[in-house]
Amino acid sequence: MKKRNIVFIARSLDGYISGKNGELDWLESIPNPDNIDMGFGRLMEEIDAVVMGRTTFETVVGFGGQWPYSKHVFVLSHSLNEIPSNLKSKVSLLAGSVETILESIHEKGYYVLYIDGGSTIQSFLKEDLIDELRITTIPILLGGGFPLFGKLQKPQTFEHISSNLYLNQIVQNCYIRKR
Amino acid sequence: MKKRNIVFIARSLDGYISGKNGELDWLESIPNPDNIDMGFGRLMEEIDAVVMGRTTFETVVGFGGQWPYSKHVFVLSHSLNEIPSNLKSKVSLLAGSVETILESIHEKGYYVLYIDGGSTIQSFLKEDLIDELRITTIPILLGGGFPLFGKLQKPQTFEHISSNLYLNQIVQNCYIRKR
Numbered sequence: 108m109k110k111r112n113i114v115f116i117a118r119s120l121d122g123y124i125s126g127k128n129g130e131l132d133w134l135e136s137i138p139n140p141d142n143i144d145m146g147f148g149r150l151m152e153e154i155d156a157v158v159m160g161r162t163t164f165e166t167v168v169g170f171g172g173q174w175p176y177s178k179h180v181f182v183l184s185h186s187l188n189e190i191p192s193n194l195k196s197k198v199s200l201l202a203g204s205v206e207t208i209l210e211s212i213h214e215k216g217y218y219v220l221y222i223d224g225g226s227t228i229q230s231f232l233k234e235d236l237i238d239e240l241r242i243t244t245i246p247i248l249l250g251g252g253f254p255l256f257g258k259l260q261k262p263q264t265f266e267h268i269s270s271n272l273y274l275n276q277i278v279q280n281c282y283i284r285k286r
Numbered sequence: 287m288k289k290r291n292i293v294f295i296a297r298s299l300d301g302y303i304s305g306k307n308g309e310l311d312w313l314e315s316i317p318n319p320d321n322i323d324m325g326f327g328r329l330m331e332e333i334d335a336v337v338m339g340r341t342t343f344e345t346v347v348g349f350g351g352q353w354p355y356s357k358h359v360f361v362l363s364h365s366l367n368e369i370p371s372n373l374k375s376k377v378s379l380l381a382g383s384v385e386t387i388l389e390s391i392h393e394k395g396y397y398v399l400y401i402d403g404g405s406t407i408q409s410f411l412k413e414d415l416i417d418e419l420r421i422t423t424i425p426i427l428l429g430g431g432f433p434l435f436g437k438l439q440k441p442q443t444f445e446h447i448s449s450n451l452y453l454n455q456i457v458q459n460c461y462i463r464k465r
Contacts, residue, residue: 120444120461121435122301133441232427240299246446246461248411250438256300259429262312265299267425267455276446280457282299282425
């Protein structure tokens with residue numbers, strides 16, 4: 108089984124995934140009348156499971172509405188004790204280092220993973236565990252907020268795979284790690 | 287005369303314009319056997335003058351070789367007193383606030399300006415004086431260095447104008463400020 112960790116995320120032109128006060132409204136600043144999913148549905152088909160941090164999980168739960176993930180979701184948290192009862196069959200909690208978490212997910216038979224949430228993505232990148240970056244860029248400078256990328260010990264080179272322009276404004280680039 | 291301030295710069299995937307120790311070698315990590323200029327020549331034709339900070343000026347002088355700018359260059363510096371004698375007809379020194387500098391350049395008859403260098407770009411963006419961003423993204427995570435974008439008081443929205451893929455690896459996006 109080929110193990111693969113994929114990041115699929117939107118950022119501002121200056122690299123933030125949320126604004127100075129956690130704002131996410133700018134993500135929908137470009138009108139999307141036909142509700143195109145910019146590759147999210149295809150991603151869901153490709154992956155075996157989703158891995159995200161507590162903040163992202165709570166944000167998604169807070170959106171209300173339909174649960175957006177068709178694959179099992181692993182939430183990484185040391186503080187969360189329980190999953191809301193309506194999500195218990197769809198979501199599991201995990202804690203530990205990135206390596207032990209990954210090992211445990213692989214042992215359960217999930218190999219192609221969608222890694223989501225700022226802190227989780229940064230932890231995986233720090234260990235050079237991201238194989239694919241699918242980055243959607245919204246044409247706005249936020250001027251501050253939570254950055255997609257953090258510090259790294261060493262540079263990591265990627266190979267550009269594809270570019271797409273959505274809604275005539277939103278650029279999505281896919282890159283795979285060159286090892 | 288239509289005044290316009292254009293940024294044309296390369297950054298890493300994680301938004302740096304130079305590495306942790308000022309490295310610039312990654313800018314040439316993608317083989318460019320035919321030495322394509324990725325829009326630099328066209329930019330030179332469009333602009334009336336170049337505006338850059340001292341660090342960028344000293345970096346370009348340090349490269350040696352042919353002087354790359356066919357238009358007049360204004361170097362913003364409070365510390366530099368003299369321009370090397372071979373460049374005296376091509377380069378002028380200016381000091382002061384971004385507004386007074388711009389006013390002085392416009393009075394000299396230069397209206398379409400190429401704004402270059404990290405600190406200079408950030409100063410112009412802080413005053414919301416950038417009209418066009420032409421950003422070339424090299425597929426590497428540097429993990430640290432001098433960031434292209436700094437903090438801003440307020441978000442700035444842009445409109446996506448064009449995307450180009452160079453050397454099958456380097457994405458260049460052009461955006462204009464939506465006012």
